[in-house]
Amino acid sequence: MVPVAEPAVETKEKRASTAHLKVVPETRELRDRIRAEAARRGRNLDRSKPLTKAGLQEMAQTLLRDLGLGEQYLGFTMVALSNEFWRDQVSAIDFHRRLLLLPHCLKNAEGCPADYDEFGLDCKKCGACSVADFKVRAEELGYKVLVSEGTPIVLKIIVSGHVDAIVGVACLNVLEKAFDKVLLAGIPCVAAPLLSSNCRSTSVDDDWVAELIGLRTEPPPATTRTYVHLMRAAHQICEGSELERLAPRLRGPVASQGPATDPLGQHEAIAYDWLAQGGKRSRPFITLAAYDAVRGAAGTRSADGLDLPDHVRRAALAVEAFHKASLVHDDIEDDDTFRYGRETLHRQYGVATAINVGDYLIGLGYRLVARDRRVMGAETAADILHRLADAHVKLSEGQGAELLWRDARDKTLTALDALKIYALKTAPAFEAALYIGLRLAGPTDPYEKMIVEFSRHLGVAFQILNDLKDWQGDEDNKLVAGQDVLAGRPTLLLALALEGLAGADRERLQALLHRQPPQGHKQGPADPHVVEAVRRLFHKAQVFDKAERLVEKSRARAEALADEVEPCELRELLYYLVDTVLERPSAPPPEPELLPLVRATP
Ligand code: SF4
Structure with missing residues (x-):
């Protein structure tokens, strides 16, 4: 490590609107031309590392320039190139491990009989729009299908471990946001852009979507490095059976065996429930990923490569316990009402109990590290x-x-x-x-x-x-x-x-x-x-x-x-x-x- 001099810092202007870069080519002929050129260039891409948005943008600009086309098609071209980057890796993932994500604006806005539930639009397959066709075909193959919107839910589903790849349909506005999250994390995904971004009775090149849904090949020789396996590990240690295994409860039954009946068990249950609450788990992820990185980064190549001994997992859990404790105390001090979309702990159980739960989690964090002192x-x-x-x-x-x-x-x-x-x-x-x-x-x-x-x-x-x-x-x-x-x-x-x-x-x-x-x-x-x-x-x-x-x-x-x-x-x-x-x-x-x-x- 050499001392780093104060870098000359270029200041950025406030981000300009990118609307003028997100025009879908007006004719099918033009869309096919760009896709064909993206496919040709995609063959030679280095797939060992995840794409970056900047790198993808540069490739798309070059492609458009070479075809004599304007930069208004930049977003579309980035999607076409990204598809080619991921095509083989998505194709190699079993249909049962894929998610088809459709936008609800594809529905027929005049008289769609579907309702919304916790998983998005519950399509009744009336046949008035292409949602039913895509959904039926994908479910026949084994896909999980979600008619919803937004990238946060996609990342949550991937990290939860239920699917390994995404086939998406979305407008270029949504796909632009997805580039930041999905590309960086190295999640295999392909997408077909909607032909408009007006959020009502939209349409898409149906045959393009059908082709993406049906992609199937043998595993490619090389896969792209990804942090998904480490992200999943960071979530798993904070939840369910892995949490109970790493930090067994001392006072009451595990959550799956019903509620605790005595005060000691009830207090412990509140603390464990809070520890298992959502959030990005970015701090335990950092611990696990830093450990993995200096030991060869095998965990970024495959789930099988993950080599995270229990004392490392417990230390990462301790980091999360400290973080969760600080949030409990922070919420009390600021009298915040909501956290993770539900009432804060002190609003649910009172300030005194919440303070104590925070203290308990701090103690738990120290105990989790100290118990492995002989191993580490x-x-x-x-x-x-x-x-x-x-x-x-x-x-x-x-x-x-x-x-x-x-x-x-x-x-x-x-x-x-x-x-x-x-x-x-x-x-x-x-x-x-x-x-x-x-x-x-x-x-x-x-x-x-x-x-x-x-x-x-x-x-x-x-x-x-x-x-x-x-x-x-x-x-x-x-x-x-x-x-x-x-x-x-x-x-x-x-x-x-x-x-x-x-x-x-x-x-x-x-x-x-x-x-x-x-x-x-x-x-x-x-x-x-x-x-x-x-x-x-x-x-x-x-x-x-x-x-x-x-x-x-x-x-x-x-x-x-x-x-x-x-x-x-x-x-x-x-x-x-x-x-x-x-x-x-x-x-x-x-x-x-x-x-x-x-x-x-x-
Ligand atoms: S096919 Fe499904 S989404 Fe489309 S209009 Fe009918 S019920 Fe609504």
């Missing part, structure tokens, strides 16, 4: 426990600073103050997860500096992105937009606004902050008038643009650190973490003039 070696166990304790203290420091600021009368805040809090609140969890994976694989001397700095840049950028998402609503958790800053959190956006505004604007922002009820005494969502007024002031101070630039700066620094890392498998994992942890909001916060003017001056 006393020095390794001590190093890991030290790093966990250090992360625990730093997290409490960052959270403590945030709480004190929230309850203070003086609401001055600099961007540096906010960034220091972010570095303490978010980075230590990434640092501990990465460190533990590497430490379990061997000595970490060459990585010590990188682990700390990479995690800091990743954590800070992640927290800023969360702030930006907060102004768009967060489907996973918070459900209501614009809550963080109005709930009195010392966010970077607020600090940038206070630094960027002067005179009456600054005073108005301060006054708006003081109008909100103190946190911990929530009286419902923030006043929408106040939300809009703060949003306008944020735009005036250009905080969204400034925050975006800071994200890019941290991203560039994290990537520069990753550039120097050996072996290449670990380097590639770090790049993957940057791309996935720093997944961007789907659209920038809307400009105030696009919003209904509720009240000019609150």
Whole structure:
């Protein structure tokens, strides 16, 4: 590892609309021409590594240029090339292990008799649109079929282990988002784009979909590296029988044997249920993937290659237990209402029980590591426990600073103050997860500096992105937009606004902050008038643009650190973490003039 100089950082402009790049070629002849050329070029692609969106885009631009076609077909061409990249690997997967994902907008909007259930549109196969044809054909072959929308559900289904490949039909807008998640993770998938993106009674080249559904060949000689097996392992250790095996309950029956009847068992059940709740499991994934990466990355080549001893799995579970404990306490301190789409723990069981469940999970985390001290070696166990304790203290420091600021009368805040809090609140969890994976694989001397700095840049950028998402609503958790800053959190956006505004604007922002009820005494969502007024002031101070630039700066620094890392498998994992942890909001916060003017001056 050589010291990394401060990189020259190019700042990105706010992401431009890509609508002009997502035109479906108007004629069948033109669509076939592009597909044929994509098939020709696809034969020579290197399939050992997952595609990247940037690489795919470059190939598509070259193809269009060579055919003398305009860049409006870029999205379509990227789909055609991606299909060729994955065709053989999808073809080699048994039909029973494939998912056909259809969009509900394919239905006949005038009089479709189907209802929606938890799995999407329950097609009645009336024959009025092509959904029934595709569904019947695919189910005959053994596919699982979902008539739904959106990539998060796809990733969840893949990670749950029920399917190994996706055949999809979607508009180019949805497919563009899918590129970020599905391509990066190395999930075999092919897709046919809808011929329009107007979300109503859409259509598709039916024979193209039929061809994709029917793909079948023998396994190809080489498969693309993927993190799916490690993602599945990270989910499995936190749920069901694998959770019970790695961390057997001491007080009550396992969940499958019915509810506990005594208070000790009931308390343990609440903790285990919370530990098993959703989330991306990104922290245990980091631990498992870091361990795998420095030991040859066999787990990225096949499920059979996964070599994750129980003490490694238990350490990753400990990382998740610490994370879940911090969320319980965080939700109490912020009196949040929802987490993972359901009521937070303190809203369900009361604050006292929730505090205790959080404490229990912290204890469980330490116990899970300590019980394997003989297997991993006393020095390794001590190093890991030290790093966990250090992360625990730093997290409490960052959270403590945030709480004190929230309850203070003086609401001055600099961007540096906010960034220091972010570095303490978010980075230590990434640092501990990465460190533990590497430490379990061997000595970490060459990585010590990188682990700390990479995690800091990743954590800070992640927290800023969360702030930006907060102004768009967060489907996973918070459900209501614009809550963080109005709930009195010392966010970077607020600090940038206070630094960027002067005179009456600054005073108005301060006054708006003081109008909100103190946190911990929530009286419902923030006043929408106040939300809009703060949003306008944020735009005036250009905080969204400034925050975006800071994200890019941290991203560039994290990537520069990753550039120097050996072996290449670990380097590639770090790049993957940057791309996935720093997944961007789907659209920038809307400009105030696009919003209904509720009240000019609150
Ligand atoms: S075939 Fe299915 S999706 Fe299409 S209109 Fe009939 S019930 Fe609706």
